[in-house]
Amino acid sequence: MRITEIFHSIQGEGVYMGIPMLFVRTNRCNLRCRWCDSKYTFTGGYEMPLEEILETVRKANEEWVCFTGGEPLIQKEALAFVRSVAESGKNVLIETSGSIDVGKYVFSDSVSIDMDVKTPSSQEEDSFLSGNLKYLRENDYLKFVISDAVDYEFSMTFLQRLDRKVNVVFQPAWGSDAKFLVESVIRDQLRVRVLPQFHKYVWGEIPGV
Numbered sequence: 001m002r003i004t005e006i007f008h009s010i011q012g013e014g015v016y017m018g019i020p021m022l023f024v025r026t027n028r029c030n031l032r033c034r035w036c037d038s039k040y041t042f043t044g045g046y047e048m049p050l051e052e053i054l055e056t057v058r059k060a061n062e063e064w065v066c067f068t069g070g071e072p073l074i075q076k077e078a079l080a081f082v083r084s085v086a087e088s089g090k091n092v093l094i095e096t097s098g099s100i101d102v103g104k105y106v107f108s109d110s111v112s113i114d115m116d117v118k119t120p121s122s123q124e125e126d127s128f129l130s131g132n133l134k135y136l137r138e139n140d141y142l143k144f145v146i147s148d149a150v151d152y153e154f155s156m157t158f159l160q161r162l163d164r165k166v167n168v169v170f171q172p173a174w175g176s177d178a179k180f181l182v183e184s185v186i187r188d189q190l191r192v193r194v195l196p197q198f199h200k201y202v203w204g205e206i207p208g209v
């Protein structure tokens, strides 16, 4: 598998925020979001045999593994990796862009999915695979990174068209007006959670944390 880095940290965003996790950050992504904070995953990286990654997971103290990128699900061995980690008794959180079919990954409650819906400010707003919606379970969630009023309206419209209840996180884009987002959610009585990127408050914008 092509890896960017493997490191110990706490989950910095989404509904599992604050949980210590071993992060397996893969290399390469099929999208090019304008505000991507992981552009360093677009190139470089190194090949690491699957068994070696699994050995690192086995030795780690963390009960959770965050499988992230880049886009982790474009790795050829992604499914084998997720299955092996789940079978080992650990939990896996998959952070995916929403553009790749996740149907094969919802085989166990030990596997949770953080699924982005790319907003207009990303310039990848047409990338979402709508067929993914049917796979979302109670332990999964949709995440919208919101920069401005245009992103907010886009996200509201998206949610209004959903025909089922799913967990939703609105994440203020780093450096954007979080107060605007919170006040808009209160005004419109949305059933979403507004959550910032905790790791950036702790460490700033540096990779590998």
Ligand code: SF4
Pocket (backbone or CB within 6 Å): 029, 030, 031, 032, 033, 035, 036, 037, 038, 039, 041, 069, 070, 071, 097
């Ligand atoms: S999907 Fe994620 S890693 Fe890929 S370009 Fe967008 S923000 Fe960056």
